[in-house]
Amino acid sequence: GRFADASGGGAARERAAPFEHEVKALLREYGVTVPRGVTADSPGEVASAAGExxxxxxxxxxxxGLVHKSDSGAVRLGLAGPAEAERAAVEMLAGLARLGIAPDGFLVEEQAAPGVELIVGVVRDPGFGPVLLAGLGGVWTEVLRDTALRLCPVSEDDARRMLASLRGAPLLDGHRGRPPADVDAVVRLLLAIGGRGGLWERLELGEFEINPVIATGDGAVAVDARYLPA
Ligand code: ADP
Ligand code: MG
Incomplete structure (x- = not known):
C-alpha cells in the first residue's frame, strides 16, 4: 500500500508517518472532501501560496514532532490573506523554535465553515482486526468519549446506525440556529474510509484518524488527518 511505502525504506524510514497534506491527497483519491491547500517552505512562500x-x-x-499541532501553537486560523498568513508563519517559527522544533514546512489551506466536528478513524482490535470508529471530535474528543465502533467493512446501514447511536447525535439534527448536518455526506465519508473497497484496505497494520471532519448543512470536510504506522 502507498501508506506503507511512504513510511518504509531508506531515508524515509526515519519519518514515522506521512505528512498531513500527503494523507489528505490520498483522502481526495477516495472522494473525501478536504480543504484546498498548498505547502510552503518558508513564510515568504506561505504568502505566495495564500494568494492562490x-x-x-x-x-x-x-x-x-508535530503530532498534536495546536498544543505546540502550530495551527493558526482565521487569517485574512497573504500578509496575515506570512506573519502567522513567522510567529509560528519563533514559537516552535522555543520548543526546540524546526518544522519541515507549512500547509496553507482554506478554512472550512463551522459545523459539527466529528472524529472518524480506523483502529485495530487484536482479535477482530480493522474497526471503523466514528464519534464527536475536535478538541473535546477525549472529554466526551462519544464514539461508535463497527467491524470493517461497514455497510451504509451500519454507517447510519453508528451516527444515530452517538449521545451527541442530536447535534447533527441542527442546534442553536444551525442547519441540520449533511448526514448523507458523513455517511459517504464513513463508507469511503470503512466500507467495501475503502481506505481501511490500504492501511496494512497501521491506524488512521481524521479529527476533525466538519459536518455542515452542505457537506463534510476532513480538515485534519493522520496515519499511525504499526
Ligand atoms: P491538531 O494537530 O491540533 O489536531 P488540527 O489540524 O486538527 O490540529 O487543527 C486544530 C483545530 O483547528 C481543528 O480541530 C479545527 O477545529 C481547526 N481547523 C484546522 N484546520 C482547519 C480548516 N482547514 N478549516 C477549519 N478549521 C480548521
Ligand atoms: Mg486535529
Missing part, C-alpha cells in the same frame, strides 16, 4: 487561496485561511506547520 480564498480566505479565511489556515496556516499549519508540519514535520516530525
Amino acid at each position: 487561496l480564498v480566505p479565511p485561511l489556515v496556516v499549519k506547520a508540519f514535520g516530525p
Whole structure:
C-alpha cells in the first residue's frame, strides 16, 4: 500500500508517518472532501501560496514532532490573506523554535465553515482486526468519549446506525440556529474510509484518524488527518 511505502525504506524510514497534506491527497483519491491547500517552505512562500487561496485561511506547520499541532501553537486560523498568513508563519517559527522544533514546512489551506466536528478513524482490535470508529471530535474528543465502533467493512446501514447511536447525535439534527448536518455526506465519508473497497484496505497494520471532519448543512470536510504506522 502507498501508506506503507511512504513510511518504509531508506531515508524515509526515519519519518514515522506521512505528512498531513500527503494523507489528505490520498483522502481526495477516495472522494473525501478536504480543504484546498498548498505547502510552503518558508513564510515568504506561505504568502505566495495564500494568494492562490480564498480566505479565511489556515496556516499549519508540519514535520516530525508535530503530532498534536495546536498544543505546540502550530495551527493558526482565521487569517485574512497573504500578509496575515506570512506573519502567522513567522510567529509560528519563533514559537516552535522555543520548543526546540524546526518544522519541515507549512500547509496553507482554506478554512472550512463551522459545523459539527466529528472524529472518524480506523483502529485495530487484536482479535477482530480493522474497526471503523466514528464519534464527536475536535478538541473535546477525549472529554466526551462519544464514539461508535463497527467491524470493517461497514455497510451504509451500519454507517447510519453508528451516527444515530452517538449521545451527541442530536447535534447533527441542527442546534442553536444551525442547519441540520449533511448526514448523507458523513455517511459517504464513513463508507469511503470503512466500507467495501475503502481506505481501511490500504492501511496494512497501521491506524488512521481524521479529527476533525466538519459536518455542515452542505457537506463534510476532513480538515485534519493522520496515519499511525504499526
Ligand atoms: P491538531 O494537530 O491540533 O489536531 P488540527 O489540524 O486538527 O490540529 O487543527 C486544530 C483545530 O483547528 C481543528 O480541530 C479545527 O477545529 C481547526 N481547523 C484546522 N484546520 C482547519 C480548516 N482547514 N478549516 C477549519 N478549521 C480548521
Ligand atoms: Mg486535529
